[in-house]
Amino acid sequence: MPSAKSGGFGGGFFAVYVPSPVDLEFKFEEMAKPAYDLPLPDPIDWEDAFPVVMSQAAILFDLEKRGALKVCKSAADLRATLGSGKLAAIFHIEGAEAIDAELNTLEVLYQAGLRSLGPVWSRSTIFGHGVPFRYPSTPDIGAGLTDHGLRLVKRCDELGIMVDLSHLNEAGFWDVARHSSKPLVATHSNAHAICPHSRNLTDKQLAAIRESDGMVGLNFAVAFLRDDGRMLADVPLEQMLRHLDHLIEHLGEDRVGLGSDYDGAVVPEELTSCAGLPKLRHAMAKHGYDDALIAKLCHENWLRVLEKTWGA
Template sequence: MARPQYDVPLPPQLELGASQRITLHMTSLLLRIERASQGEVKICRTAGDIRTCIDSGKLAAILHIEGAEGIDPDLHILDVLYESGLRSIGPVWSRPNIFGHGVPFRYPSSPDTGPGLTERGKDLVRACNRLKIMVDLSHLNEKGFWDVAQLTDAPLVATHSNAHAICPHSRNLTDKQLAAIRESRGMVGVNFATSFIRPDGMRNDNTPLEEMIRHMDYLIEHVGVDGVGLGSDFDGATIPAEIGDVRGLPRLVDAMRRHGYDEAILRKLCYENWVNALERTWGR
């Protein structure tokens, strides 16, 4: 089974104590799910864990935080979360926090929307390098993207973003950013949100899957066939009606097959590239 990402999002405008309580509560829920699953769910801490789950038909979960508001300035909570299984973190959502400035939702707009990482944010990235936690670039603005690129020795990864050249939304990636991701042997996960897919930036579920596949083609051209995967973003986004929810993923795969992707490329895009990118970040 391809891995899901267990995301810990936070509501806006929370003080540190409240953010920490929510973060720890949601982390505890995943730990309880794993314990209650009788071995059917595994919180994966290594790429080897994911491969074992795929081979055995178990559900592989990766603990990810989107917006680091629940982490204290001294990063003590980061160590606690790491021991609980945290292996992926987006320093910001699309708003500012003590670690940096998220890219706001604007169309049409460049992703260059203001300051990037703060000094605390740079400390967070360095700590993630030390712990081998993947840093997700998708909600950082362009300055923050380049701050991470300068600091990290890991692959550059945007888990749910698309091509700015096709849809000029602030949340999408420029050709220069895509080139840096390719150079780092990183990854881009194609976002299913129609406002990041459509050239007109509209939230409209009547969006053909071919529009999404157009982004895949472009990203493959600019990042390489080993650097592109599915990024979904089911929670809270308007996605094409042909997909609907996770049960519609086979329809997307069928459309990709009709488009001309062979079975080897489909395996890469659906899961192999993600596992390999995580291995390059986490180690084996």
């Protein structure tokens, strides 16, 4: 909270995430190498994932009770909360392991405030397949959404839950593009043309996102920013601006924002917490972005696309 206040952080996607038993030290050592291909973690059963999601969601709602944030269920909630002194929190789940095949859990989570969902993290679910931590690589890795996944996308569209394309492989991306009536959104992804990592989006994918009037949030994770794909934190802010320039060129000024991935990744040394965000805004201004564009990138574009997805 102190970092958020000092950095002018107004809110964002608060991700509920079920961790895999991964040796992080080994993972980061491997990802510091010039090339790597980490195996996908094993799938997690619903019975194991569900209590983790419930416990993490309870933390979010406890923070709301304490007055630290507001769980926003509409674009109107977001607009009213920004600048109020409370963080505007979007209840997001990264990886749908806690949702059953019949989608009963989805209905209950929606009533609790869920408004954004990634069908996968970097492991398979009953709904689809993620991409491994692999460099160099394209995101075209394996099959796309399952029949359960197609039903999940349809029901999310009906309810007004944003489907997050970050972490989906390319086949899954195109399945969502074919079957969803909503804007295509990747909350935390970067440009594959600059960093050829499996997690990043190709120019063809960016064109589809633009056509749907969706958007992409810039990922701060260094392995997806650096040209060499290495998990090393000595990344200048200018490298982030290279990705922003590319995204703006291919998506337009109204379809690019910030995605961060705080508390989930190694980030550039100057941005190790929300308190560093003014440095990024200053770098944008120095780079030639005017106040109107910076406002779009920092919050206005997210409000626009969420209003289109959720309604007012």
